[in-house]
Amino acid sequence: MAPKGRSAGCEGHDDPAALIPWLLAERAVSPLYQPIVDLSTGNIVGVEALARGPAGSPLEFPDALFSAAARAGMMPLLDQLCAARAMEIARDAGEGVPPLLFFNAEPAALNQPYTPDLLAVVLSERPYRAVLEFTERALADHPAALLNIAADVQWTGGALALDDVGADPLSLAFLPLIEPEMIKLDMHLLRDPYAPGTVATAAIVGAHAERTGAMVLAEGIESEQDVATARALGARWGQGWLFGRPGPLDALVGRPVDRHAQLRPPRPKLHLPDGTPFGIAAVRNHSRTGDQSMIDALTGYLLSTAAEAGSHAVVLGAYPDPAVGRAWLPRLASLADRVAFTGVVGPGPIAAAPHPVRMAVAPAGGPAATETVLAVVGPHTAAALCARPDPDDGVDFVLTHEPDLVHAIARMLMRRLDTAAERPAPTVIDRWADPAAVAR
Template sequence: MTPEDRRTGRDGGDDLVALILRVLVERAVFPLYQPIVDLTTGNIVAVEALARGPAGSPLEFPDALFSASIRAGVMPLLDQLCATRAMEIARDAGERVPPLLFFNAEPAALNQPFTPELLAVVLSERPYRAVLEFTERALADHPAALLDIAAGVQRTDGALALDDVGADPLSLAFLPLIEPEVIKLDMHLLRAPHAPATIATAAVVGAHAERTGAVVLAEGIETEHDAATARALGARWGQGWLFGRPGPLDALAGRPMDPHARLRPPRPDLHLPDGTPFTMAALRHHSRAGDQPMIDGLTDYLLSLAAGAGPHAVVLGAYPDPAVGRAWLPRLASLADQAAFVGVVGPAPITAGAHPVRTAVTPADGPAAADTVLAVVGPHTAAALCVRPGPDGGVDFVVSHEPDMVHAIARMLMRRLDTAAERLDPPAADRWTSPAVA
């Protein structure tokens, strides 16, 4: 890109649009890499790729780069280009790259057909394991898309990192549903380590990491005191200016690396469980016969659990009978004022004025159409009720408090919360394994 090209972006938005299109054509993205270290040994275990446009241009830094791409309507292409260049450069660096490469990608960008270049590098042999970072807001906005993408990442031996944990109640709420390999503590926690919210966040994250084998990583470490605080909060790895600012991979030459740094093995089927909530739960637990008063009592029990689960609770439901949805709505709306996320799906919309419950209409047929499901997920709560019509006017039901089962049921319900227009077709998981791009 010429100096004249770099100057044109200062004249206005139209020039920035022209410049971002030139960036795409010339693949003029130049990622920098920031080291991530083991807080015990100081050895580099990973790098995070950070997008940069042409040096000295109005689009050098990511805020301007992505703002221009949104204005031009090409954000998905730019985001995929940034991921492609980060992975290509690290792949070609050979032994100079640590065993893990973190990179950010917008779900809206991955919820598109992959460019041939991105697909090629994803499917190529690489000396590192790729770790896709995203925030909790992405799951709330695009649940089906993100769960599909997560499954695709796992199917290609990749891993997941949940970023900015502790900055929003949703981050702790969605931890059990995402089950990332890496949990990145937001940097503000280091600045207030004794605050009740910090202590609570660290405790919840530590318990989750202990149960799932995830690695806790602290961001924003600038001093040795920050590093000590990060260790006290349960972080095993760290990232920040104390260990190095973003730069080219060559800047890491001579620094000790840990070639054996590893994350939990991939679990390709975790985010896309098979079957329906009732059939899956009934395989693990024997179903029981009951009547409607029994189901009403169990529904009250689960909703009371949700009310006591606090601001990090996720409450999800599915109903086959619109009357059930209408009966649920007042209590779900009340829960939505205190829980992190409340969503319900059914064959018809439930409306009762403005309410904060995420709703979606699902087809009235299919294997799950007859099931009534309610799931409550929280840092210390896991409960699900699955109901199906039984013989002689009764019902069959399963109640589970097994975390893995409840989380799987919740993922099924989260995927159903997207409308047909938002769903991936074909699924993103197929895009990570397909030999060609549509």
């Protein structure tokens, strides 16, 4: 760790970005930890790690630190270093750390080959459960990467937290796809608890938590009135200056800790379902045979369902026939400003940018290459149509409204939305099986 004060490594540089190589070489980040408490008891259930650079240096505070790393082209390495140091320090604190450690990391950074330091601490024995926090924008920007990383986290016994929920319609739209163990309500909800948007957000989050067993946490708690408001909005845990500002772990010594606090158990296969969309849909549903006119009519039904779901809907599709894409894209584009996210996978070339629909070129071959799929997902919406050519005549299809099946189908489509240049790195399972992949 870097010493307090202005380190010799920080001298003689006008641009803080020039300090980043030194900081990485010295591993000179010093995370602080903010307590998370059970609102009914006041006991600490976890801590959130917050990155800090060397004290007294131009890189001390996170805005300057990460801005400098971005300018230096070293953001992934810095992000991985911050995650590794947060987990190492908490691990070495032994019984002094609460049972849950929350930390932030950008999916784009974790989608790079893991550094040896990060991989070592991820796979080490730790006295806490790690909880990776991310925002809704992470899924929109890097869908395949985030789902791949989510599987890594679950496989290593960790958990997921969706941060700033309520700050953007995307957060509620993507809740069913991520199914995080923790939902963190954005602090602005506490400041305006009776606003229609706040009430709607709390209701949607509450319904999701009831269905999935997720824990709800309120951020920005500064007073006892905030505690009462947070509980009224459905939060059971809380975080904010009322319970403590960020500081070293030993600042929590002597405070009551709930050693039995826990989140839902990990589900390693949730984010990377096996099979194809049609195969998943047909598991619990009998496939039917129809003609193209029937498929077109059902497509119209799903697009109407998406329009009714509004700003909290995600619409995803895949098609092997360019003619289908030509028919779909204008209709999806007309939906793009009414729903949270639209994306399709099809044969190239795709429409020229800019286009309101996120598009990716479908990989050639494979069992899914002949399937036409359309899925609509929202807080209270689940519908998917999966079709493939019948060996004899017509089209075999399955229409399902079962949420678990629709969500699995949608995750498959989300993972295919990244272009070849953005394909996710091997999972931690792959890296563990092939240690040489760590250095690649």
